[in-house]
Amino acid sequence: MSLLRDFIELITTQPGALVYQLVTLFAIQLIAGVAVGHWQRERDEPATRLLIAGLGLLAARASLMVFAVLHNVGLISPFAILPPLERLLNLATSLLVIWAFLPALQDRARLSLVLLLVLVLMAAGTYAAFAPMWAGVQTQTAAYNDHWQANVWELSTAVIVGLALIASLVERGPDWGWLACLLLLWLGGHGMQLFASRSGSDYAGWVRLANLIGLPLLAGLTYRRALRAAAAPAVSPSNKGRGARGILQAVHRMSAEGNLEPAFALAARSVAQTLDADAAAVGLLFGGSAGELRVVALYPATGTGPFDDDPTLPLPDHPVLARAIASSELETITATADGASAVEGVYRQLGYQATGPLLVQPLSYGDKSFGLILAGNPESKREWTRREKELLQGIALALSPTIAVRRARREQPR
Secondary structure (H helix, E strand, O other): HHHHHHHHHHHHOOOHHHHHHHHHHHHHHHHHHHHHHHHHOOOOOHHHHHHHHHHHHHHHHHHHHHHHHHHHHOOOHHHHHHHHHHHHHHHHHHHHHHHHOOHHHHHOHHHHHHHHHHHHHHHHHHHHHHHHHHHHHOOOOOOHHHHHHHHHHHHHHHHHHHHHHHHHHHHHHOOOHHHHHHHHHHHHHHHHHHOOOOOOOOOHHHHHHHHHHHHHHHHHHHHHHHHHHHOOOOHHHHHHHHHHHHHHHHHHHHOOOOOHHHHHHHHHHHHHHHHHHOOOEEEEEEEEOOOEEEEEEEEEEOOOOOOOOEEEEEEHHOOOOOOOOOOOEEEEEOOOHHHHHHHHHHHHHHOOOOOOOOEEEEEOOOOEEEEEEEEEOOOOOOOOOOOHHHHHHHHHHHHHHHHHHHHHHHOOOO
């Protein structure tokens, strides 16, 4: 313990504090750089969250450096501004990382964004109230670690990080162990700062020690998130070519032939080949928006369980399908616990006992949706990339008019 205390004293006083700032700045630059590159490739919601978190961490570190420069030129007194500001930025950093990586918040985009904004605004308001109070107390040569404000900051941050740690263990996502270790480090740092802070100092030494270990860990976690998306199995050129030709052939058959079933089977196989999906299905809607989806083609023909001819999926039993029909927009289901439970029934009806990421693309013509294309990865559990989502939307645009016209002709009275 004495060795740790000596090290903490080193990173809270010059020149050790400068080394701490440089090491953590290097880790944050790596995080921001990887996040920017990942966003340029994917441009989806998870990539956007990662980008905002990376740039937020970089902005927080830059603000501390700006105040340090202002101190060097004699414009401000760092002891009156930096101690509460550093606590605010530590809390904001934790909030950004939790928002970007916590699996429990991934499928609740609107709620998580509102929660992030509310907490950040509350933290900023608290700083606006605390900073003038501390500036008056600081003139009496008091140390911030001995002031009640420091305990408020540490307790608030420890509660938020502790709740996030529990949530990360309850609902586990990819790399959950890395995230849990990071949150545990931060929880330990803020807890030790709350109960064993160094008296007479203005800076959170235990939190700095946790950051010194945790930020390189966060850089690794960010890299793994970006690498997993970049290393997703690419579709071979031959499969891409066969898939694209298959879609064109399916459209031609639907236009030229009266029997749509072979064309649907060709379309399902082409979707699977184009997207490198474990399974693909084409379904048509019967009975209106509150009716059922009849699967008219599935590729491969069977999963790991029984598969009946033309299985039907009642829309009231499958909210994911109903939402896609109602909105006429692509629904993306991830491999999180909530996502798996949302599509478990769909996969079971298709003959698969396992679940995984699922794309639900409506077939629409005009302002009405009359069917769905399903593309799933129940075996590989591979998440979908932005390009694959765009490909599926393009396939639906190519198939929808022809299917709608042929169905209308069939339904015309003779």
